[in-house]
Amino acid sequence: MGRDEAKRHCVPGPDGASYFVPAASHIDSMPESQAVQPAPCSTRMKETNQFRRWQRRSIRLLADLARLSRSCQDEDGEERLHRLRVALRRVRLYLRLARPWLGPDTMDEFRRWSAALAETTGRVRDLDVGLAWLRGKAGASEVRELLRRRRSRLWNKSKVRLSPPPTALAAALEGLAESKERTRQFAKRLRKRTEEFKAEVARQSPGFPGSSPAARHELRRTLRRWRYLHELLLPCRKHARDRLLKLLIQAQEAIGEERNRHVTDGLLRRLRGSGGRTELMERLERERAEWACRANAALKTIGDGLRRNRAKPWND
Secondary structure, three states: OOHHHHOEEEEEOOOOOEEEEEOHHHHOOOOHHHHOEEOOHHHHHHHHHHHHHHHHHHHHHHHHHHHHHHHHHHOOOHHHHHHHHHHHHHHHHHHHOOHHHHOHHHHHHHHHHHHHHHHHHHHHHHHHHHHHHHOOOOOOHHHHHHHHHHHHHHHHHHHHHOOOOOHHHHHHHHOOOOOHHHHHHHHHHHHHHHHHHHHHHHHHHHHHHHOOHHHHHHHHHHHHHHHHHHHHHOOHHHHHHOHHHHHHHHHHHHHHHHHHHHHHHHHHHHOOOOOOHHHHHHHHHHHHHHHHHHHHHHHHHHHHHHOOOOOOHHHO
């Protein structure tokens, strides 16, 4: 760093950009036009941090998937399986951002592996959702035992097909060199995908109250993807204070709870030779309506923010 540069420090300006400001002892001796200068490195630094954050989290997710796929085979558990599927959803979205650099062969291998894993665990997860809701409910012991047996049979067939992610993928991620052009392109792809999900939420959310279960499921997936990309834009220390992130989580989780009760209702309707289902299904319907109201409230707040022409409309 040169002597003149060392006498300046970088501060945020009112427009959100970073500016180099001279040290107080040198301001008086400088022409007014040189006192505050835009820092061209600020955007590049932000893009570099986003690329590094994405690369670091993607590598960690692949390691989590390898560990969880092994532990699920060794020891059964609904929470472990849930974490496996969450990690899979995140890494699938993250890797799409790097498709130009990972190569078609690597991406095709990962796509086949991830699709097989999602299919293998999907039906088991549905049964876990139903069993979790039925736990502790009066009059649900017979129904729960039937689902538990079905789940056990299905899992014994499914777990042998679990496998860790392709080893070439982690090596390819770790080998991605950081460059000005690559970080710029990555930031552009990240912004573009984020804007696409925002537009899709704006289009889908007004019709949520009268939408079908399939449409609500698709909206939840879009919210989840927007949330995951928004998290990439932020360092972890800012997650807890970010208003938009909180709203996305509220809407996603509320629709998820409503969806879980829809799945459980379907499981109960398909059971044969079990009694006591009527009261359980009536309770499911009431709870579905309650969670749908919560989801709609969060979606309305998100939609209001999307219609405002300000940088951070959800922080008002």
